[in-house]
Amino acid sequence: MNKELWEKCVEFHGHECPGLAIGFKVSEAAKEKMGLSFSKDEEIVCITENDACGVDAVQVITGCSIGKGNLIYKDAGKMAFSFFNRKNGDALRIVLKSWNRTGDRQKDMEYMLDASCDELFDFKKPNFHVPEKARLFNNITCEVCGESTAEHRIRIMDGKKVCIDCFKEYSRGF
Numbered sequence: 001m002n003k004e005l006w007e008k009c010v011e012f013h014g015h016e017c018p019g020l021a022i023g024f025k026v027s028e029a030a031k032e033k034m035g036l037s038f039s040k041d042e043e044i045v046c047i048t049e050n051d052a053c054g055v056d057a058v059q060v061i062t063g064c065s066i067g068k069g070n071l072i073y074k075d076a077g078k079m080a081f082s083f084f085n086r087k088n089g090d091a092l093r094i095v096l097k098s099w100n101r102t103g104d105r106q107k108d109m110e111y112m113l114d115a116s117c118d119e120l121f122d123f124k125k126p127n128f129h130v131p132e133k134a135r136l137f138n139n140i141t142c143e144v145c146g147e148s149t150a151e152h153r154i155r156i157m158d159g160k161k162v163c164i165d166c167f168k169e170y171s172r173g174f
Contacts, residue, residue, distance in 0.1 A: 001113055005061060013056040018105055021112035022079060022120075023054025026094050027061035029117035030083045034090050039063035042070040042133050045084040047126070049076035069134020084130035093124040142166055 006024060013020050030036050036044055039062055046064040048055050051073055058064060058081065064071040079096035097120060101108050112120065137150040144157075144166035155167040 006113070009057040009060045012060050013053060016109060017053055018101075018108040018112055019053030020057050021054075021109045022052075022096060023057030024061065025112055025115075025117055025120055026054060026081050026096075027058050029094055029121055029123075030062065030081070030092060032117065033123065034083060034085055034092055036062065036083065036085065039068075039070055042068060043086050045070045045072065045086065045130055047072045047074050047082040047084075047128075047131070049074050049078040049080040049082075051075070052079070054079070054081075072131060082126040082128070084126070086130060089130075091126050091130065093126040095122045095124065096120065097122055 009020055009024055010016050030046075044062055044064060046058055046062060048058065048071065055071070055073075059071060062083075066073070080093060082091065082093040084091045099111075099120070102111075137152050139148040140151050140154045140161055141148050142154075142163040142165075143160040144162050147163060149163040153164055154161050155164065156162070157167055
């Protein structure tokens with residue numbers, strides 16, 4: 001294990017924990033199985049199906065980030081990460097296997113860090129394609145609150161262009 005890289009992840013995240021260890025091992029697995037290196041732009045894409053601690057390690061190790069548009073959050077509640085290499089078309093979905101947690105965070109974290117990637121994860125082909133590169137959108141001013149929002153998030157309500165916060169969903173009450 002690269003202790004210097006682990007410490008870098010801990011510094012970014014703020015503390016050691018089993019979740020961060022999962023993201024650390026996921027990133028190691030992606031690098032090993034796909035030959036990945038740090039993504040300087042959008043050549044590597046990660047779609048995370050959770051918003052847990054491990055995502056911080058993925059950012060530090062792979063260079064995928066929401067700001068660059070190559071870390072995409074797909075809210076599925078699964079400890080699953082799909083990696084795509086735009087240069088060669090490789091794709092890999094890494095899913096945490098079920099495991100018996102001890103209830104001791106330190107022991108669980110040590111287990112994660114010491115176990116082999118093949119012991120921890122199932123490796124599959126993603127069931128979706130690599131997303132398009134990040135786009136820059138024009139900003140539109142919401143006609144209710146006056147705040148600027150990206151054009152792809154604007155809704156029309158009562159003939160006005162409104163942001164998602166001001167948009168009132170139609171509800172039938174059930």
